[in-house]
Amino acid sequence: MDVVVLGEPLVEFSTAASLDRADLFHLSFSGDALNASVAAAATGASAALVTRVGADEFGERLVRFAAGHGVDTRWMVTGEGSTGAYALGADPTGSRAFAYMRAGSAASRMGPGDVDRSPVSQAGVVLLSGVTAALSPSCDQAVRHAAATARGKVVYDPNFRSRLTGPEAARDVLEAVAPHAALVVPSCPGDSGPLFGTDDPQEVLRACLGLGARAAAVTMGAEGVLLGTEDGSVLHVPAIPAESVVDQTGAGDAFAGTVAGWLARGADLVQAVRAGTAAAAISLHGQGGTGRVATTEEIHALIGEAA
Ligand SMILES: O=C(O)C(=O)C[C@H](O)[C@H](O)COP(=O)(O)O
Secondary structure, three states: OOEEEEOOOEEEEEEOOOOOOOOOOEEEEEOHHHHHHHHHHHOOOOEEEEEEEEOOHHHHHHHHHHHHOOOEOOOEEEEOOOOOEEEEEOOOOOOOOEEEEOOOOOHHHOOHHHHHOOHHHHOOEEEEEHHHHHOOHHHHHHHHHHHHHOOOEEEEEOOOOOOOOOHHHHHHHHHHHHHHEEEEOOEOOOOHHHHHOOOOHHHHHHHHHHOOOOEEEEEOHHHOEEEEEOOOOEEEEOOOOOOOOOOOOOHHHHHHHHHHHHHHOOOOHHHHHHHHHHHHHHHOOOOOOOOOOOOHHHHHHHHHHHO
16 A cells, blocks of 8 residues: 555535535535545555544445545444534635534544554555544554554644644654654644744754654745755745635645655655645645545646746
8 A cells, every 4th residue: 555544534514604604515525634545546646544434324425435536445444433524614814614523433433453454554655643643542542553553654744723632732642753754744834833832934844853753844835845854954845826715624634645645656755745735736726625636637737837
């Protein structure tokens, strides 16, 4: 398996209106792990999502949705608890309006055993996130276990969510995972304040490398990405401008999943990060986390134009 993602897919109810007034919602499927695995599969890499869904209509539809996007669903198993969901007020400016309905969900009941039953140890790239670790104590253990048992490259997206965790717990997971990580992809701002106490991307980069990650790609939205490696090299990769932004949800996951896919297919870090910025730019044109998934042709075209 080229890429294995561990985490919770969610039923997504999205609206372009504000969440406190909207009465019509678009039903789709999202969640950081699903968004990233769909993006990874779109790169042509083989990509599996390791998760649990509920024994309900939405769980079945989620598995079909993932399969329809080329994700290997053999490790999307049915478990106790319901399929997680969230409502999203789509917002071009990126100020998040999320309402979660995921407490006690099937995926939140995952643990280290789910990792052992999955292809994590044989994957070329294992993509883990702070959202997954924040779902429950057993998910926190699963993330740490996956990082420690992966023999391929570990990519870690801290994805701090104040509704799911606090800065100290999130920092603790980061400190455990970073020494195993080939790449950490913190957002700045976003992850930077709670996890590092600064919104200075250079400081965030140094902090990630200081925790033992071999490389870090600090994502700065329209400001691009600051990419640094343990040998001290630092490169600014500009963002690819998006003509019209529908919704920023999922751009970070499109970036992480695309980087994982390209790395697994043999690209170097700089190529992978450039591809990630292209996928993120394209994802801004769709509502929700998976509303617009970049094809490899589109990514090549955008990277070619930017070069
Ligand atoms: O918050 C969660 O737990 C979710 O999984 C819902 C969203 O789909 C992702 O959070 C989007 O993530 P970004 O790519 O950072 O915009």
